[in-house]
Amino acid sequence: MVKKMVANLIHAGMLLLTMWLQMEAAATAGTLKVDLTEEEGSDGNTISHSQTLVQRLEALLVQGNGSDVSLRVETPNADEVKVIQAHSLVLSLQSQVFEEMLLSRNSSTMVLRESSDCAAVFDKFIRYLYCGDISLRLDQATPLHKLASKYQVQSLQQGVTQYMTQNLARDSPSGHVAGWYEYALQAGDVVLRDSCLQYLAWNLSMVLQSGEWVTISNQLLMTLLQRSDLVLQSEMELFAALEAWIIQNEPDGLTVENALRAVRYAMMPPRELFHLQTQSTVLARYQESVRDLLYMSYQFHSASPLQMAKYFDVNCSLFVPRNYLSTVWGSPWIINNPTRDDRSTSFQTQLGPSSHDASKRVTWNALFSPRWLPLSMRPMYTETGAMQPTRVEGGRPRIIITPATSSADFAGVNFQKTVLVMAQHHGKLIVKHVYNFHQSTEENGDFLAEANLYRRTSDYLIDSSLFLHVVVKPLYQTLITNKN
Secondary structure, three states: OHHHHHHHHHHHHHHHHHHHHHHHHHHHOOOOOOOOOOOOOOOOOOOOOHHHHHHHHHHHHHHOOOOOEEEEEEOOOOOOEEEEEEOHHHHHHHOHHHHHHHHHOOOOEEEEEOOHHHHHOHHHHHHHHHHOOOOOOHHHHHHHHHHHHHOOOHHHHHHHHHHHHHOOOOOOOOOOHHHHHHHHHHHOOHHHHHHHHHHHHHOHHHHHOOOOHHHOOHHHHHHHHOOOOOEEOOHHHHHHHHHHHHHHHOOOHHHHHHHHHOOOHHHOOHHHHHHHHHHOHHHHHHHHHHHHHHHHHHHHHHOOHHHHOOOOOOOOHHHOOOEEOOOOOEEEEEEEOOOOOOEEEEEEEEOOOOHHHOOOEEEEEEEEEEEEOOHHHOOOOOOOOOOOOOOOOOOEEEEEEEEOOOOHHHOOEEEEEEEEEEEEEOOEEEEEEEEEEOOEHHHOOOOOOOOOOOOOOOOOEEOOEEEEEEEEEEEEOOOOOOOO
16 A cells, blocks of 8 residues: 555656646747647657756756655665655656655655675666766776666666776786776676677787786686786786786685696796796795696697697697797787878797707788779689789788698697787787687688778778787697507
């Protein structure tokens, strides 16, 4: 009975508030009257005073006119209380959670218990419900996302997620991406979680040099260490950062052992392995935990990869390179005015990470075509002997990378090509996309699909140039034969 009376009161309040808003809007618009019914023969023109309506709604919130509910925002273990005069109509229209709370209340005051960070931005949250827009800072994104999730305001939740994914490269005093990742993991926001993780992985070299690195959680550390798409200078750079993290956080022994076993020691030359064994305090303490990995790494460097592949599983992560930026593994490629015409370049890499191949070099030829069309999309030529162009207007960008010569040393090795596409975000040069292929980016089908290279303000263009980095990763094939 009480719920029915409350529902009737809310309904009546909605009607009264709607009538009042209509009267206010009409007063603002003068004597202008607009028939909203679409008539036959109408020319389709629209007269809108939506901005005025938003201003009136904001004035309602600020002045508290016609308020029929008080929101009392309390914070646990704090004396400060925030009181907001609100309107059932607006709250119910914007949030199903608020609607249910209003139906079950027994007074004109609703007590809301929020954490201190959420209480600090609660007035911004309520204003969004009235006005549909919001201004925020990096440190306000998480509490606003929490409120939007708690009260099921989906539009704000999606908007804050988009804001966070677009501001991962922003500078902040102690870093924010790792914190956003941890929150997204807890909140179940898959889009935000994956965006944060991808940013950290593809820009890890920059992250390792920031103060944010030593603050990441055990779980995030292991998630990153297990990935093969990390972009960094070398495996040695990763080990040095891991050692700093261990010294700073002093985790339990099992966490240290698991983290050290995720390092790809075979990707370090023997001189670096010797350095670790003699200079690293962390490795000196936990060397028994990785002794087998170090032994296999030394074997990897002392024999040919083809010989190793007969006795060891060379497909395991120990022997799989990450995206190293060192010139041993690839080369940067800056393409000026990339929409103009085809470009080519050549560069050399070491045949493989094994010391057995340290003196062997492979020369690679790379060709960039800004407007390549697949054969299936090219115009047909019926005239006998007519020459078909290799590049036609309206195509899409493509890169082909091939070895300049063939060699018997290539036996048992697949060369994966990786192109890192840079973009400028908030004054930083970051890795925006990573494309893996065997010979041509055409294998992906979406190479630079989002980059409008004809737009001079494109994030992908820095001083009218496209910034790429090409990495060649040798992947070995296991040749172990099963004995019956």
